[in-house]
Amino acid sequence: MEPILSGKNLVKRYGRVTALDHCDFELYPGEILAVIGDNGAGKSSLIKALSGAVIPDAGEVYLDGQQVNFRSPIDARAAGIETVYQTLAMSPALSIADNMFMGRELRKDGIMGRYFGKLDKKRMQDFARDKLSELGLMTIQNINQAVETLSGGQRQGVAVARAAAFGSKVIILDEPTAALGVKESRRVLELILDVRSRGIPIILISHNMPHVFEVADRIHVHRLGKRLCVIDPKDFTMSDAVAFMTGAKEPPVLAH
Numbered sequence: 001m002e003p004i005l006s007g008k009n010l011v012k013r014y015g016r017v018t019a020l021d022h023c024d025f026e027l028y029p030g031e032i033l034a035v036i037g038d039n040g041a042g043k044s045s046l047i048k049a050l051s052g053a054v055i056p057d058a059g060e061v062y063l064d065g066q067q068v069n070f071r072s073p074i075d076a077r078a079a080g081i082e083t084v085y086q087t088l089a090m091s092p093a094l095s096i097a098d099n100m101f102m103g104r105e106l107r108k109d110g111i112m113g114r115y116f117g118k119l120d121k122k123r124m125q126d127f128a129r130d131k132l133s134e135l136g137l138m139t140i141q142n143i144n145q146a147v148e149t150l151s152g153g154q155r156q157g158v159a160v161a162r163a164a165a166f167g168s169k170v171i172i173l174d175e176p177t178a179a180l181g182v183k184e185s186r187r188v189l190e191l192i193l194d195v196r197s198r199g200i201p202i203i204l205i206s207h208n209m210p211h212v213f214e215v216a217d218r219i220h221v222h223r224l225g226k227r228l229c230v231i232d233p234k235d236f237t238m239s240d241a242v243a244f245m246t247g248a249k250e251p252p253v254l255a256h
């Protein structure tokens with residue numbers, strides 16, 4: 001099977017810091033791939049390079065086997081890669097429906113939409129409602145409710161639903177459960193599994209080993225700016241994973 005998204009020899013330097021040091025990466029169709037690593041290992045730099053948020057100094061990114069050169073996250077989004085950052089990029093005062101369409105609002109058909117930019121609120125609300133209920137998020141009663149009235153878990157849910165609605169190829173989640181309580185985290189993990197069952201592969205960056213081991217099909221262990229190894233969570237313990245990523249223990253099989 002060919003990877004849906006891959007990176008080869010990616011390099012990213014910030015002054016004298018090498019955040020990505022000839023890093024390789026592969027995401028396969030339909031999988032949840034966790035990316036773990038110590039603070040500063042370069043995980044964020046990796047997903048940013050894959051999603052157009054930073055332009056690597058060297059190396060290549062391939063989507064569906066074709067080389068891509070994303071100049072911005074907008075390019076990556078247009079190609080079907082959606083990223084949910086911890087900060088969520090939502091406007092708290094706007095409604096759920098408005099947040100789902102932020103930056104890609106639907107306009108009305110015909111003259112009103114084309115020449116006067118009139119938004120098709122009804123179509124956006126219906127779409128938002130459909131997407132949220134598809135993912136079992138209809139504990140949210142009112143699609144016109146402001147995002148600031150939602151709990152942390154519900155907000156994360158809306159952000160994941162938004163990504164799932166538009167991310168036709170790949171969804172990247174950066175620490176989706178970091179700010180959440182036990183119950184809310186559980187809901188978000190279920191949502192991640194739901195998204196996978198719809199056939200969309202997910203990259204999950206997380207420091208939370210129980211969460212990683214619960215949902216990931218494979219784990220990319222990142223260390224000192226590159227992939228150290230990829231492990232199957234069924235073959236290793238959480239302490240093994242932590243030992244590999246901190247350098248306390250050598251992995252049995254290296255990435256290269």
Ligand SMILES: Nc1ncnc2c1ncn2[C@@H]1O[C@H](COP(=O)(O)OP(=O)(O)OP(=O)(O)O)[C@@H](O)[C@H]1O
Pocket residue numbers: 014017018019037038039040041042043044045046
């Ligand atoms: N914009 C930037 N300017 C300068 N240095 C940066 C910048 N972004 C990242 N770095 C450096 O690059 C290295 C890798 O950072 P990165 O954020 O990718 O790591 P990370 O694994 O995501 O860390 P964490 O788990 O702490 O979020 C770090 O040494 C960091 O200080």
